[in-house]
Amino acid sequence: MTRGSLIELEAVMAVASRSGFRAAARELGMSSSALSQSIAALETRLGVRLFNRTTRSVSLSAAGEQFIAEVGPALSAIRNAMEGVDGHRSEPVGTLRLNTSLGAARMILAPLLLEYLRRYPRMQVEVTTEGALVDVIGQGFDAGVRIAEMIPPDMIAIPISRETRSVIVGSPSYFERRARPLTPNDLMMHTCIRARMASGSLYRWEFERRGESLALDVPGSLTLDESDLMLRAAREGAGLAYISEWSVAEDIAVGRLVQVLDDWTPPYPGLNLYYPGRRHQPAKLRAFIELIRDSRTAS
Numbered sequence: 454m455t456r457g458s459l460i461e462l463e464a465v466m467a468v469a470s471r472s473g474f475r476a477a478a479r480e481l482g483m484s485s486s487a488l489s490q491s492i493a494a495l496e497t498r499l500g501v502r503l504f505n506r507t508t509r510s511v512s513l514s515a516a517g518e519q520f521i522a523e524v525g526p527a528l529s530a531i532r533n534a535m536e537g538v539d540g541h542r543s544e545p546v547g548t549l550r551l552n553t554s555l556g557a558a559r560m561i562l563a564p565l566l567l568e569y570l571r572r573y574p575r576m577q578v579e580v581t582t583e584g585a586l587v588d589v590i591g592q593g594f595d596a597g598v599r600i601a602e603m604i605p606p607d608m609i610a611i612p613i614s615r616e617t618r619s620v621i622v623g624s625p626s627y628f629e630r631r632a633r634p635l636t637p638n639d640l641m642m643h644t645c646i647r648a649r650m651a652s653g654s655l656y657r658w659e660f661e662r663r664g665e666s667l668a669l670d671v672p673g674s675l676t677l678d679e680s681d682l683m684l685r686a687a688r689e690g691a692g693l694a695y696i697s698e699w700s701v702a703e704d705i706a707v708g709r710l711v712q713v714l715d716d717w718t719p720p721y722p723g724l725n726l727y728y729p730g731r732r733h734q735p736a737k738l739r740a741f742i743e744l745i746r747d748s749r750t751a752s
Contacts, residue, residue, distance in 0.1 A: 459531070461495040462524055464488055465503060469521050470591060473511050479593060482548065545737040548577040552589050553598035555582040556680050556697055557724055561598060561613065569744055576737060584651030584678070590729055595738050601722035609730055613745055614723035620698045621658075621718065622710040626690040633713050634693075637669055640714075644692040645671035649678040658695045660717040671695075 467477035468488070478485045496503055503517035513521065549569070553561075558580055566578055581594070586605075589597040597604075600617070604610050621634075627644075634640050637660040648656040655676070657668035673692055677683050680696055687694035688709055704710040726745060728738065 459528075461491050462528055464491045465495065465517070466521065466525065466528060467593070468492065468504065468511060469513055469517070471593075476592065481593075544575060545573050545735075545740045546575045547737050548579055549737045549741060550579045550581070550594045551596055551598060552581050552583060552587055552592065552594040554584060556700065557598050557600075558582050560699055560724065564748055565613070565741075565744060568748075569741055572744065573737075573740060576740075589727075595735065596726050596728040596741075598724055598726055601725050604725055604727045607729070608727040610725040610727045611742055611745055612723065612725050612749065616720035617723040618698050618718050618720040619695055620701065620705075620712050621693055621695050621714050622687055622701050622705065622712050623693045624688055624690040624710060625708065627687075627692065628711055633711075635714075637667060637714060637717055640669060640671050640693065643672070645673035646683050646686050646692045646694045647671060647673045647676040648683065648695065649676050651678075656695075660714070661719050662717050 463481065464477070467481055468474055471477040474485045474488055478488045481488065483491075492503065499516075499520075501516040502514050503520055505512050505514050566580065570576060570578060586599065586603055587594075587597075589595075597608075598613065601610065601612075621640075631643060634643060637658070640658070645658075650656050655670065657670050659668045660666065671693075675686060675691055677686065680700060683694045683696055684700060684704075686692065687696070688704065693713070701710055701712075705712050726742065734742075
């Protein structure tokens with residue numbers, strides 16, 4: 454009788470859903486070569502090729518499509534059963550995989566991620582930072598962390614932080630040469646540090662006050678795609694930056710940066726943990742949710 458181990462079956466499902474070995478190997482926590490060998494061994498025992506491989510792509514063969522259709526539901530039932538048993542653990546064990554933005558990762562590192570590891574020493578945490586929103590489950594993550602407005606509507610969201618906002622700042626040396634803007638339109642006479650979004654488009658600075666809202670394509674000779682670089686450039690007097698208030702709070706407090714147009718940048722809903730609804734919630738994710746709720750209660 455031809456047999457396949459659970460690891461081999463999971464490997465096939467992962468490669469099929471990721472359309473490649475590298476992303477699937479990351480999800481399963483193994484090397485690409487080990488993953489390839491595992492699938493090759495299963496194909497040898499089955500006597501059929503499950504994947505069509507080229508130097509540029511990996512796709513299911515006809516036999517592979519049939520195999521996935523029949524094995525997929527069974528694997529899903531096995532995962533649900535294992536997650537159900539996992540829920541009885543007194544302490545979570547394993548790896549919690551999160552996807553978020555770089556700025557959000559900085560915000561949750563000390564109060565949540567490091568505290569989680571202190572609480573649960575048998576756990577590991579892997580954080581992947583990306584500017585663009587990804588399919589967290591399809592990419593092998595347990596959950597994601599983003600601002601509320603970015604979360605897909607079919608996900609369960611757990612608030613992490615209270616309201617947040619972006620602010621406009623410049624260095625004292627910058628304002629030695631220029632008057633402070635009093636309205637958003639005054640920015641058209643200033644040098645701004647423009648932001649390139651993950652989609653490739655330029656971010657239009659957004660403003661709102663007393664029911665009036667507008668978005669400006671501000672002028673500037675420097676365009677960056679990472680908030681820490683924008684912060685450093687602003688400190689050096691390169692121009693005005695539109696940046697998270699959390700990241701510049703200390704700079705403003707000690708006078709390294711000066712905030713302007715304060716009444717034109719209202720707050721918006723903050724960070725949320727999000728994940729799909731499941732019949733059984735893994736103990737590792739449930740423990741992280743409990744930590745988030747404890748943290749919000751304490752604050």
